[in-house]
Amino acid sequence: MELTCLHNKFNLSALPYLSLPSSKNPNPRFFSRKRNNLCLASTSDTLVTGSGKEVSSKKDADFGDLKSWMHKNGLPPCKVVLKERPSYDEKHRPIHYVAACEDLRAGDVAFSVPNSLVVTLERVLGNETVAELLTTNKLSELACLALYLMYEKKQGKKSFWYPYIRELDRQRGRGQLAVESPLLWSDDELAYLTGSPTKAEILERAEGIKREYNELDTVWFMAGSLFQQYPYDIPTEAFPFEIFKQAFVAVQSCVVHLQKVPLARRFALVPLGPPLLAYRSNCKAMLSAVADAVELVVDRPYKAGEPIVVWCGPQPNSKLLINYGFVDDDNSYDRLVVEAALNTEDPQYQDKRLVVQRNGKLSVQAFPVYAGKEKEAVSDMLPYLRLGYVSDPSEMQSVLSSQGPVCPVSSCMERAVLDQLADYFKRRLAGYPTTLNEDESLLSDPNLNPKKRVATQLVRLEKKILHACVQATTDLIDQLPDYTVSPCPAPYAPLLK
Numbered sequence: 001m002e003l004t005c006l007h008n009k010f011n012l013s014a015l016p017y018l019s020l021p022s023s024k025n026p027n028p029r030f031f032s033r034k035r036n037n038l039c040l041a042s043t044s045d046t047l048v049t050g051s052g053k054e055v056s057s058k059k060d061a062d063f064g065d066l067k068s069w070m071h072k073n074g075l076p077p078c079k080v081v082l083k084e085r086p087s088y089d090e091k092h093r094p095i096h097y098v099a100a101c102e103d104l105r106a107g108d109v110a111f112s113v114p115n116s117l118v119v120t121l122e123r124v125l126g127n128e129t130v131a132e133l134l135t136t137n138k139l140s141e142l143a144c145l146a147l148y149l150m151y152e153k154k155q156g157k158k159s160f161w162y163p164y165i166r167e168l169d170r171q172r173g174r175g176q177l178a179v180e181s182p183l184l185w186s187d188d189e190l191a192y193l194t195g196s197p198t199k200a201e202i203l204e205r206a207e208g209i210k211r212e213y214n215e216l217d218t219v220w221f222m223a224g225s226l227f228q229q230y231p232y233d234i235p236t237e238a239f240p241f242e243i244f245k246q247a248f249v250a251v252q253s254c255v256v257h258l259q260k261v262p263l264a265r266r267f268a269l270v271p272l273g274p275p276l277l278a279y280r281s282n283c284k285a286m287l288s289a290v291a292d293a294v295e296l297v298v299d300r301p302y303k304a305g306e307p308i309v310v311w312c313g314p315q316p317n318s319k320l321l322i323n324y325g326f327v328d329d330d331n332s333y334d335r336l337v338v339e340a341a342l343n344t345e346d347p348q349y350q351d352k353r354l355v356v357q358r359n360g361k362l363s364v365q366a367f368p369v370y371a372g373k374e375k376e377a378v379s380d381m382l383p384y385l386r387l388g389y390v391s392d393p394s395e396m397q398s399v400l401s402s403q404g405p406v407c408p409v410s411s412c413m414e415r416a417v418l419d420q421l422a423d424y425f426k427r428r429l430a431g432y433p434t435t436l437n438e439d440e441s442l443l444s445d446p447n448l449n450p451k452k453r454v455a456t457q458l459v460r461l462e463k464k465i466l467h468a469c470v471q472a473t474t475d476l477i478d479q480l481p482d483y484t485v486s487p488c489p490a491p492y493a494p495l496l497k
Contacts, residue, residue, distance in 0.1 A: 066096075069163035070117055070271055078111035079104060080272065080308060095171055098276045100302040110308055112295040113270055119161070122264035124148045141267040142255060143212040144219055146247040149269075150239055164271050168250060171275050179325040179450050183209070183249050192455035195432030196462055197336070198318040205322060206245075213244050253324060257313070258289045270294050279312035279324055281331040286311045317458055327457040334371040336465050338424075339364065339497050340384055346492035348396050352387050355399055359383075371461065374468035378421065378476070385417045388494035411480050416490060418480075422473040424496040429466050436463045 067075070067082050081101035084094040104110065115123075121141050149168075152159045159165065182190060182202050193199040216235035235244075254274040255267050273287055273294075285299040287310065298308065312320065314333040321327055328334070341364040342352050353363045361384060369377040386409050390396050409417070434442070439460040442448060448456070 066163050066167045066271055070113070074114045074116050076112060076114075078272075079108065080110050082276070083305070083307075093170055096167065096276055097278065098272055098308045100304055100306050100308060102304050104298050104302040106298060106300050108298055110296045110298050111272055112290070112293045113272060114293050117271055118294055119145065119148070119269035120265045121145065121267065122262065125264070139212060139215050139218060142248055142251050143216065145255065145267065145269060146244065146251045147216060147219055147235055149251065150235075150244070150247050154238075164269075167271070167276075168254070171254075179454050181249050181253065181322055181325045182451075182455075183322060184246065185451060189451050189455075192452050193459065195428075196318075196459050198321060198458060201318060202322060209245050209248050210241065212248065213241050216244070256287045256294070258287070258294065261289045265289070268294060272296075274310075274324075278307055278309045279320070279326070280309040281312060281315075281320075281328045281333060283309045283311045285309070317461055321454060321458055325454065327454055327461065329457070329461065331371070334461060334465075335368045336462060338367045338369060338377075338381065340367060340381060341365070341495045341497075342388060343492040343495060346388070348390070348393070348492075351396050351400060352390070355387060356384060369465055369469060371465055374465060375472040375475075378469060378472045381421065382417065385421065385494050386414070388492060389413050389417055389490045391490065391492070413490075415477065415480055416493075418473050418477050420493060420496070422470060422477070425466050425469045425473065429463060429470070432459055432463060434459070436460060436467065439463070 065082060079100060079102055080098045082096045083099045084096050086094045098110075100110070121144055124144060149161070149165060152161050153165055156162065182193065182198075183206055185202075190199060190202065193202070213236065216239075220234045239247075251269065254269060256270050256273050258266050258268050268287075268289075270287060273296075277296075283299060285297060285308075287294050287296050296308070296310065302308065312324065315323070315331075316336075317327045317331055317334045320331070342349055342356065344363075346352065349363075356363060356365065365384060367377060367381050367384075387399065389409060390399060434456075439456050442456050443453065443460070
């Protein structure tokens with residue numbers, strides 16, 4: 001379910017409405033690009049964004065709330081209710097969340113949403129073959145779903161999905177902790193993550209979204225039957241990149257990854273699902289496809305009024321922040337990665353490469369370091385690093401003829417390996433502009449900016465893992481004989497990054 005929980009921030013209300021004049025031309029692709037420039041307009045029934053408070057038209061009351069709309073369109077009786085909590089930003093309306101409307105026991109079905117109220121690629125494109133073609137080429141399911149919602153947004157109240165889109169407007173893709181994904185943060189806000197590898201992940205993900213945007217017109221031309229109903233220009237002319245980016249991140253924040261379904265149905269947007277449901281790392285409840293519906297079976301008892309939580313998959317905190325805008329202090333899946341690589345300039349590189357492959361490793365190997373299991377991670381890295389320190393050809397032949405990750409080294413060479421590893425962890429810690437104690441002090445401030453708070457939570461947990469790695473390495477050094485001295489650095493020591 002790791003790709004399920006893709007969290008964040010598309011304010012659908014930011015989408016411009018296009019009021020195009022009628023045309024005798026039956027093909028919307030031939031509408032003049034100039035007309036878009038003349039007809040971009042905001043209508044009174046959109047949410048107002050910007051410096052003022054959000055407001056909604058009284059006409060929206062005619063549609064009722066999301067749950068009422070769903071009941072009118074096939075949602076059977078369920079055991080949940082929509083409630084609201086205030087946003088951290090007074091400019092934004094309170095956000096809704098799904099809560100139990102009666103006491104629940106583990107194993108109860110909280111709700112069952114019929115497939116007619118679920119948005120999937122199969123439903124959007126109508127032809128599963130086309131759907132598979134699109135999603136195995138240069139476009140992801142998320143990009144196609146985002147494009148569909150953007151065009152539906154332009155339909156306004158004429159869209160069947162208007163009540164659902166209106167709810168996404170209200171949520172602003174914030175999830176239940178009300179913090180936007182860093183994919184939509186400013187450069188100054190991204191600076192909160194200085195020193196963290198997550199910052200590079202965010203920038204890489206943003207580049208990926210840009211590449212998807214450049215391929216959007218592929219959907220337009222390949223799925224022409226779908227877009228005939230929309231009298232607008234091709235995607236890259238109808239929507240600026242920033243609008244698409246917001247839409248993509250919003251879909252990422254609330255899409256559900258269904259298991260044991262055809263490819264074109266695996267990513268689904270489920271009303272009453274995220275972001276109305278809160279994610280929890282230690283929860284095992286998840287939305288599941290059953291017969292003609294998507295249902296949620298709770299994994300724990302709830303009292304009436306308590307918010308319902310679901311599992312977000314085995315994701316580290318870096319992914320939780322990027323996808324959903326939150327960090328979980330009790331996340332047993334949290335991890336950092338240490339990348340080790342054999343030195344390609346080593347005359348014995350090919351022999352060493354053969355040894356690591358024989359033991360299930362690569363010449364460039366990523367070692368996950370899980371929170372609470374740092375000692376085990378360090379022990380797992382040592383055979384790989386020791387191999388890099390072997391320089392004598394006869395010793396290398398002995399390693400080649402042995403079975404398993406056996407690489408005998410002297411205590412002095414072991415000290416060199418451990419020193420390299422300890423120095424690496426200390427360098428990573430030095431890359432952060434704040435210390436662990438300073439992070440603790442920042443988090444004790446109740447008025448800390450929410451984005452800075454969640455970023456500080458992340459780097460604090462990363463530093464805890466690194467400090468534990470330093471300690472585990474130091475403990476191993478202390479177990480060496482007192483006379484052990486690290487020799488000069490090996491000329492072909494493995495590279496760590």
